[in-house]
Amino acid sequence: MERPAAIAQIREACKNIALQFMKIHPAVPGLADEETQKECLRSVHEMTVLLETIKKKIGRLERTDDSTLL
Numbered sequence: 001m002e003r004p005a006a007i008a009q010i011r012e013a014c015k016n017i018a019l020q021f022m023k024i025h026p027a028v029p030g031l032a033d034e035e036t037q038k039e040c041l042r043s044v045h046e047m048t049v050l051l052e053t054i055k056k057k058i059g060r061l062e063r064t065d066d067s068t069l070l
Contacts, residue, residue, distance in 0.1 A: 004065075007061065010054065010058050018048070021051075024040065024044050
């Protein structure tokens with residue numbers, strides 16, 4: 001797989017994961033257990049931060065590729 005295709009695939013997967021994360025947040029209050037709710041929200045936040053790190057890294061890599069063409 002070429003780098004641009006890999007970047008596009010990773011970007012699409014990140015988008016899909018983020019959409020799924022957005023479904024978790026509104027469902028958490030339905031758990032009706034404060035400790036579990038806190039842990040779920042903390043975990044979703046942590047995973048979102050890690051997902052954003054991946055997106056930033058591939059964005060930087062993509063921009064590096066673009067600058068070598070100039």
